[in-house]
Amino acid sequence: MTDFPLLKNDLILRAALGKKTERAPVWIMRQAGRYLPEFRAMREKYDFFTICRTPKLATLITLQPIERYDGLLDAAIIFSDILVIPQALGLVVEMLPGQGPHFPDPLKVPQDVDTKLRKHVDVHEELGYVFEAITMTRKALNGRVPLIGFIGGPWTLMAYMIEGGGSSTLSKAKTWLFSYPKESKRLLQKITDICIDFLIGQIKAGAQMVQVFESWGGELSPYDFNIFSLPYITQIADKVKAQLKQEGMESVPMTIFCKGSWYALESLSNIGYDTISLDWTIDPAHAKAITKGRVTLQGNMDPNVLYGDHEEIRITVRRMLEAFGTGEKYIVNLGHGILPTVDPENAKVFLETVHKVGLELNNK
Numbered sequence: 001m002t003d004f005p006l007l008k009n010d011l012i013l014r015a016a017l018g019k020k021t022e023r024a025p026v027w028i029m030r031q032a033g034r035y036l037p038e039f040r041a042m043r044e045k046y047d048f049f050t051i052c053r054t055p056k057l058a059t060l061i062t063l064q065p066i067e068r069y070d071g072l073l074d075a076a077i078i079f080s081d082i083l084v085i086p087q088a089l090g091l092v093v094e095m096l097p098g099q100g101p102h103f104p105d106p107l108k109v110p111q112d113v114d115t116k117l118r119k120h121v122d123v124h125e126e127l128g129y130v131f132e133a134i135t136m137t138r139k140a141l142n143g144r145v146p147l148i149g150f151i152g153g154p155w156t157l158m159a160y161m162i163e164g165g166g167s168s169t170l171s172k173a174k175t176w177l178f179s180y181p182k183e184s185k186r187l188l189q190k191i192t193d194i195c196i197d198f199l200i201g202q203i204k205a206g207a208q209m210v211q212v213f214e215s216w217g218g219e220l221s222p223y224d225f226n227i228f229s230l231p232y233i234t235q236i237a238d239k240v241k242a243q244l245k246q247e248g249m250e251s252v253p254m255t256i257f258c259k260g261s262w263y264a265l266e267s268l269s270n271i272g273y274d275t276i277s278l279d280w281t282i283d284p285a286h287a288k289a290i291t292k293g294r295v296t297l298q299g300n301m302d303p304n305v306l307y308g309d310h311e312e313i314r315i316t317v318r319r320m321l322e323a324f325g326t327g328e329k330y331i332v333n334l335g336h337g338i339l340p341t342v343d344p345e346n347a348k349v350f351l352e353t354v355h356k357v358g359l360e361l362n363n364k
Ligand SMILES: Cc1c2[nH]c(c1CCC(=O)O)Cc1[nH]c(c(CCC(=O)O)c1C)Cc1[nH]c(c(CCC(=O)O)c1C)Cc1[nH]c(c(C)c1CCC(=O)O)C2
Pocket: 028, 029, 030, 031, 032, 033, 034, 043, 048, 077, 078, 079, 080, 081, 082, 083, 095, 096, 097, 098, 099, 100, 101, 150, 166, 213, 215, 337
């Protein structure tokens, strides 16, 4: 194991493990991204996946929000993308400016799993650049805040690999689920095996917390979620923790974010994750009543509130903190990624209010 600088702010790790905190910690999904002019300047020079594959650039960008919002963020998240796993499997993925991800040759029929995808993926060979970026970033952070690693959930990755990009209906991916359920499960298992190896590698490289982004969970009915998502995200938590334990290594807190899967809260609080990240359609009181303190909750302000004026942002943050409670089992975040046209000053108002109101409510 590499020797890393001593961690000075462990609020988020304590909150994730259910310990008391002086105030609720905060970070922002997609905090290193297009809303920051310093990120856009880098993107004028470099292609998206070139940045992901160049540890020095990924480190620099991961640190951008940490430096801009000096002392206001309680975690950094490694700059990368969930789609590096489909790339590791052998698919070409491009990031089209302003349009998002594009697969020129996606999976079309089940036989493609055998002809278009690598039989075996060695994560060190294919994704070693992410591990290097994590180790480099953890050192560059110099203990300021913990570093979060991440992966996409198997169903979300499968859907991208078949749709070939974003989609409003996911009809192509769902055609697989309902026409070729056996082959779909085989593909989901293949992706899951890589997710497990990749997360373990990220933790060994220095990730101090990890998040699974099942961003398209809510596109499935509760019945289908239990068949095509839940078993795989469950395996990820189980096997990552079991393997680290077997190797005598400490695990790190794990967060599951199933966007839109409000119906799955009960199941999600029983499958080995420490934290559940919520989108804004879930009422905090409802989430607390269902999860009953078994997990830490993270979230969940509507990212569009950051388009409101400063006073509206402050009011919404206060309401959210009062509803979740700030001293225990809560991490503040948005309900989904920060939007690319948000004013970075509004994000600052959000962060400052979280600090101010969090301390105030804890000292009551
Ligand atoms: C579905 C998904 C993807 N990527 C991701 C998800 C899960 C979270 C979610 O649901 O939003 C996760 C992700 N993508 C990115 C990060 C980096 C770390 C961070 O959060 O700051 C993380 C955690 C960088 C990125 N990933 C992407 C950008 C913008 C790319 C650009 O510069 O053109 C960044 C900074 C591109 C991307 N990557 C993806 C899409 C749909 C897009 C285009 C839309 C968008 O820009 O938000 C796939």
